[in-house]
Amino acid sequence: MGISLMYYLLVSGGLFALGLLGVLIRRNPLLLLLSVELMLNGANVALIGFSRHWNSTDGQVFALVVMVVAAAEVVIGLGLIVAVFRQRIALDVDGMDHLKG
């Protein structure tokens, strides 16, 4: 047992918090996507850490699933961004508010 669980969780929490901060303060959709990616990977680190701690592979399998989902999410997100870009709309998420009630 090299590194204790605490360090994994610290790194994971730090990555997640950075990502969350990015989602909340960034206005560029590209950076938004990057931030979401950061959050997902923060969660992955926690999963891997728990997996090692409990000596079970479930967490690693789940991390792989998360990566697949993340890839799919990026595909859709980038597709949306390209579509928005083609309409020559400024790449600013605060301007995209057509769904307001």
Add this chain to the structure above:
Amino acid sequence: MTPALAWITLLAPLAGMLLLVASGGREPSRGFTRLVGVGSVAVSFACALALFLQMLGKDDHERALVSTAWRWADLEGLRIDLSLLVDPLSMMMMLVITGVGSLIVLYSTEYMGHDRDYRRFFAEMDFFIFAMLLLVMAANFVFLIVGWAFVGLASYLLIGYYYEKPAAVAAAKKAFVINVLGDVGLVLAAVMIAREVGALDFATVFASAPDALGAGSTVAEFVAVMLFVGAAAKSAQVPLHTWLPDAMEGPTPVSALIHAATMVTAGVYLIVRCNVLYQLAPHASEMVAIAGAITLFMAATIATVQEDIKRVLAWSTVSQIGYMIMAAGLGLYTGAMFHFLTHAFFKALMFLVAGIVIHALAGEQGIDRMGGLRRYLPVSWVLMGVGCLAIAGVPPFSGFFSKDEILARAWDAGDLGKVLSIVGLAGAVLTAFYMFRMFFRVFHGPEPEGGYDHEPHNPTIIMTLPVVILGVLAVVGGWIQIPTVNHGINTWLDPSLLADPGIEASHATEWRTIAMSLAAAVVGIGVAWMIFGAGGGRRRIEMADRFPALRRFLLDQWRFDPMIDDAVVAPGRDLGDTAVARFEPRGALGIASLGSGLATGAGRLVRASQNGMVRVSAFGVVLGVAIVAVAMILGR
């Protein structure tokens, strides 16, 4: 007796209807429609006949058969079975419904030949016969009411058969509304019976009613009156009679079957079936008898001025049912059923002959546009003559025996009976008069001005045969009960009549009534001949101008329609208008707008959070998670 036969009798017409309805979206071939439409009723008749033969082989007390399919409802202390009752009374009704029914359906195959909705007609006729059979075969009040409502529906559908005619639609609605009024009365009676007796099947109710209700008690009177509300609506008795003459908007075979021979006598059946209850309610019985007498007299007077051949017959039907209801009210249950039987024969006969006449004149119904038809339609002339003689009460035709039986026994049924017997006799004079007025004007006298557009044509054997059979029955139908000779109806119905007071006319009354009713018939026919027959009917015009006020009054049908309009329809409409104008904006509408206002207001508040900003939503999620996390930590 075989229960299966009873079920086939009931369900064959239903199967016929379903087969016609289910045979695809397109109109099936006419041959198929004819086969199913007539075949199903004929099967039903054959089964009823087989049951009848089985019943003849039994002793009196073994003649009732109750067959239960399954328990339909089991409430606390109240069990309701889906079961049929076949006893002499329902047997008699079944034979008439299916027998006369098959003749009329057969007749319709040609009469309705020019109609485009061929299948709908036969599907509805089959449905009617099923409903009517359910009404008379039900072994408890619940299924009696179901059948009762079904025949109302069938009648509505068939009156409104020509749905593109506004008059037909209005007549259908009127019939339906008045019939539902009767249904309400019937249901109230059934609820009262269920409450007081704790059962709804006939056997239990009639066995325990004398103890549970008590003779002459208010409850017994209430039940009997409510039953009569149902009977009056269905059987067109004062003041719920106004729908029947209007119902003549339906095709003529419908008028013959539903509005003359069978459905309108359901009220008579109901009262006779509930004879035990009526014997417990003397005042209600008297009311029934008086209502019947008023109806028979009023309808007879109105029939004397009608100009439409079918309306003459319709008012005559109202009048004849008045005789039956009067007899049933006086406790002459067998007399009522006897008159039902003969009336079914001769009235169906006359309607079908009228149908031949209308058919021959390409839809003409006004007797003003008829005359001298005996040269063109000799068979119809003879048959209509038979029908008129039967209803007028001329021996040896059937109507004589049944009407005479009612009048003679009424005379010996107390003081009220004497009065009503005289009313009935007056009605008999009028009956003979108005029937022969119609007969002479249609078949004798001069042809209408300008002659007929085209030669009136005789129908084929398909239409003639049923009419001839009914004609024979209208002659011999009365011979099963000839005064002082035999008592076919009395002995036959005896097992079904648990509380028959057994009023019998003395020989003296019997002979006197025979003489008087003969005189009544002769006077009526004679006067009709003087005015409308002799000398080509030239006295008709002067008679029409002699009493203009009376004539006006009769043409207005005793002003019942405007009176009902003023008393019920107009207040109802005014109440509705007031409610709409005054109460609805604040009442129902107010409550509704309060609810919708609350919803809109809440929506407006919530809407502020939905500003479409991605980052605000994300912040919301984070905030939510944070709150949950804090709550979990604190709640540990």
